[in-house]
Amino acid sequence: MVNKHWKIIPKPLLETVLNNHVQRHRVPQPLILHGPRGVGKTTLILNRLLGDWNKGPHLAGYVDFAQSITEHHPDHHQSYPWTSWTSVDPPLLSNCKTQLENCLESMSHKAIKLGSISSQQIFTTMNKWYGLNTALRRILQGYNIAVPEKVSVSFLWERAVYALSVRQNADEIDGLLELEEKGNSLSVEEASYYRETAFALRLAKEVIKVHQGWKANAIAHLNRTNGFSRTLANSCTDWPLLMLELLSQAAEIGFFQPKLVLNNIEILKRAIQTDDSTVSASMYHDNLIWRIIALGANERCLPVLFVTSDSYYSYQAFVDYGFPDIFISRETFGWNPQEAKLHMVPDYFSASEWTIIADVLGANSRHLFELYALKQSNHYQSLMGSKAGTFEDIVDAYLAYLQVAVVNPAMDKALLRLQRYATDVRKGSIPYEKLRFGASWRHPPQTEDPTQNSEWAKIQLMDFVQALVNTEFAVNYLGDYSLEIFEDPSAMALVEVGILYTQRDPSFFRPISQGIKRCLAHPRADADELLELNKILVAENHPGSLLQAFNAWLQNIGSFTQVETITRSVSSSLASHCFRG
Numbered sequence: 408m409v410n411k412h413w414k415i416i417p418k419p420l421l422e423t424v425l426n427n428h429v430q431r432h433r434v435p436q437p438l439i440l441h442g443p444r445g446v447g448k449t450t451l452i453l454n455r456l457l458g459d460w461n462k463g464p465h466l467a468g469y470v471d472f473a474q475s476i477t478e479h480h481p482d483h484h485q486s487y488p489w490t491s492w493t494s495v496d497p498p499l500l501s502n503c504k505t506q507l508e509n510c511l512e513s514m515s516h517k518a519i520k521l522g523s524i525s526s527q528q529i530f531t532t533m534n535k536w537y538g539l540n541t542a543l544r545r546i547l548q549g550y551n552i553a554v555p556e557k558v559s560v561s562f563l564w565e566r567a568v569y570a571l572s573v574r575q576n577a578d579e580i581d582g583l584l585e586l587e588e589k590g591n592s593l594s595v596e597e598a599s600y601y602r603e604t605a606f607a608l609r610l611a612k613e614v615i616k617v618h619q620g621w622k623a624n625a626i627a628h629l630n631r632t633n634g635f636s637r638t639l640a641n642s643c644t645d646w647p648l649l650m651l652e653l654l655s656q657a658a659e660i661g662f663f664q665p666k667l668v669l670n671n672i673e674i675l676k677r678a679i680q681t682d683d684s685t686v687s688a689s690m691y692h693d694n695l696i697w698r699i700i701a702l703g704a705n706e707r708c709l710p711v712l713f714v715t716s717d718s719y720y721s722y723q724a725f726v727d728y729g730f731p732d733i734f735i736s737r738e739t740f741g742w743n744p745q746e747a748k749l750h751m752v753p754d755y756f757s758a759s760e761w762t763i764i765a766d767v768l769g770a771n772s773r774h775l776f777e778l779y780a781l782k783q784s785n786h787y788q789s790l791m792g793s794k795a796g797t798f799e800d801i802v803d804a805y806l807a808y809l810q811v812a813v814v815n816p817a818m819d820k821a822l823l824r825l826q827r828y829a830t831d832v833r834k835g836s837i838p839y840e841k842l843r844f845g846a847s848w849r850h851p852p853q854t855e856d857p858t859q860n861s862e863w864a865k866i867q868l869m870d871f872v873q874a875l876v877n878t879e880f881a882v883n884y885l886g887d888y889s890l891e892i893f894e895d896p897s898a899m900a901l902v903e904v905g906i907l908y909t910q911r912d913p914s915f916f917r918p919i920s921q922g923i924k925r926c927l928a929h930p931r932a933d934a935d936e937l938l939e940l941n942k943i944l945v946a947e948n949h950p951g952s953l954l955q956a957f958n959a960w961l962q963n964i965g966s967f968t969q970v971e972t973i974t975r976s977v978s979s980s981l982a983s984h985c986f987r988g
Contacts, residue, residue, distance in 0.1 A: 413776060415454045416750050418447070421739055422455060425712070428735065429460060429467075429666045432658035433707035437699050438735040440714045441721050443908040443919040444489055445773030446741030448714050449670060460666060464659075466517055468510040468667045472674040475502045489773075489813040489923075491717065491905030492674050494820060500678035500688045504647075507669075511650040512608075514665055519604045520584045523657035526607035530564050532652055533611050536645075542617040543567050546610070550574065564610070571613070572606045580605045615645045619684075627683035636686075640694035643685040648698050655702065655709045666710040672696075673717035700733060718902060718909035723893075738911050742770040755779050760798045767802055769921030778805055806926065814926040817904040818868070824900035825864035826857075841894055848896055871897035876928040885914035892916060 428438050440448055452469075460467035475498040477483040488495055518524045533539060543563040547554050550570045554563065584601050593601075619626075622642050629639055654665045669675075676692040685691060702708040713720065713734075721738060725731050742750070747770035752761045755775070768774045782801055829851035831837050842849045848867050852859050875882070884892055892898050898916070901907040906927070908919045918924035 411754055413755075413779060415450060417455060418451060418739075421451065421737070424737055425451075425456060426459075429465075429710045429712070430664075431710065432660050432664045433655055434710050435703045435707055436733070436735050437696070437703060437708070437711040437713060438737060439720050439724070440712055440737050440739065441718070441911075442716065442739040442741070443718075443771075444487070444716045444905065445771045445920060446739055447772045448716070448739060449487075450772075452668060452670065452712075452714060457668070464662050464664050466514060466663065466665045468514045468665065469670070470506050470510050470668070471670040472498065472503050472506065472678075473671040474506065475499070476674075489809070489905070489919075490817045491903060492671065493677060493903055494817065494905065497674060497677045497679050500675075500680045500685065500691065501682075503675050503678050503688075504685065504691075507647055508650075510667075511647050511654070514654055514667075515608060515650050516583050516605065518654060518657045518663060518665070519601060519608070521663050522601075523659065523663045524604060524608075524653050525600075526568060526604045528656065529604070529607045529611050529653065530561065532649065532656070533614060534560060536649075537614060537618060539564065539614060542614045545617055546570075546613055564607075567610050568603060568607050571610050572602065575606070575609070611649060612646060615642075615649065618642060618645070623683070626686060629686060630680070630683050633687075635690065637694070640686050640690050641698070643691055644695050644698055647695070648702070651699065651708065651711075652702060652706070655707065658709055664709075666712070668712045668714060670714040672713045672715050673719065697728065700728065716905075718907075721911040722909050722914070736911055740910075741772050744770045746770070747772075747775065751775060756782075763798060763802055767806070767922070767925060771920040771922065774805075774920060774922050778802070781805055806922070809922055810926045814906065814923060817901075817906045820904045821868060821897070821900035821906070822861070822864050824903060825867055825896055826860050828896040828900075829860050829863060846895070867897050868900070871895065871901075872927060880917050880924055882916040883914055884909070884916050889916075 425438075425440070428434065440452075442448055449471075457467055457469060459465070471480075473480050473487070473492065474482055476492075476495060477485070479485050479488050479495050481487070515524065539560050540563065543560070543566075544554055546567050547563070547570060552566065552570055554566065580602055584605055619642050622639055625636070626639050626643070628634075629636055651667070658664055672692070675695070676689050678688040680688055686694070696713075699708060699711055703711075720734075721736070725733060725736075728734075741747075744765050748761055748765070751764075752758055756764060756779070764775070764778065768778065778801065781804070782798070828837075832842065832851050833853060833855070847870070852863050854860075882889055882892060884890055898907070902909060906918060906923060907916065909916055918927060
């Protein structure tokens, strides 16, 4: 058995594309790096690129909005979920905001330390977007400082910066700017200049808080009424956008080149709002992205990369934001089978083993990693007891793990979404124009009987999966003029739970991986063949039969005890291996 440490394999073409984008100090558009689960997007950023993006004049801020989800993050010795982030409890919006703001503040302090941001620059930028007079007077009054009636805004700004510097801890600022490390290399004037700029940045934050305080009641009313206000949404993203604008202005080739990576951006849209200090998470998400787009289009912005596995950002986001090329799209599907074979054989799998893998699981790098981790364990031998375990047994056990731990729970959540759709139709929330013709999903039951609604949802989901199998999972929603598929609640439910993925180019609608597709349906084994399989790994939902797994889940027949035992064993074998995908 091969026993070799798993290594991160370069992806030269994609790395070159991303490097070319971030090497520019300012760009007109943000970039979206998107693709299905398990193709190695986060691994590529963290292990191959982020280090080089922090060398020399380069500075990369990295924010992972999933970091506070302790049950599903590598930082907490867990793996990212195979399905959508909607399947786990979302983080607090306040935590996501704090992550973003802390990252940008840290980058701003480094820019101040280099002398790339000045107090005057902060004042000029603030004065361009905000009415400073009243806010500065309010702050000075809080410090019990008398201010003459007729003075310029610049005078108020200077007084407020000085008042803030007197009342706040200068040692803390020196620590943030690392002035003590420079020691005697700084003159008194230079140190004072850096401190003044740092206090000016804090004053800008105070001014923005004053403006937000004036809008607090309006924001609370907006949240109660589920309304929309661009002005109020802007007030909640003012602070991070101010820092982005300052950093973009400070960017200079060869001296200071900042860039920002926002990983798992879709989580921000579904975060939990706990108070009325800000607008809803979806509005905050949309406003943040829209203002980054506007900053790039109007004045050029530092390179911003959104990294996501949510297929909303592969097609629908471009529609929602109003222009097909409003983002730079970089979609990755990982390796093709030939590339994967080149890297995997013979270092990790033999040629015969690879033939099985390519047929059953494909080239998804997360599948390969987890299968290799399972192969290195003694799990499959313990399953076989006194018999010698074979590689086919490992693959069967891994498929059972995917079926029970990934696909079945996702199907349950998809059913709940279909039942909510039926409820929305009864309430009149779905436009009548979408319910006039044809397909049975346009005519859900009008009764509130949960049993009838559940049966209707099961039929719709089974019918959709069977239709998808009949197309061999090859629906080209643009090429075949099949945009109507996005109105089908079954399709959208499976996309939302993360089982299906909407590609951008080519525009296919497909499962997120070949392994997941095989768990949904694979017309390979018949009943006679199933009898020949090892009883430990078959149960009633063996993924080798046509829709057998789906039908078993659908009808709740048989006992899942054996497969659940396998799943727990496989999960424990994979628990010590954290994959960033």
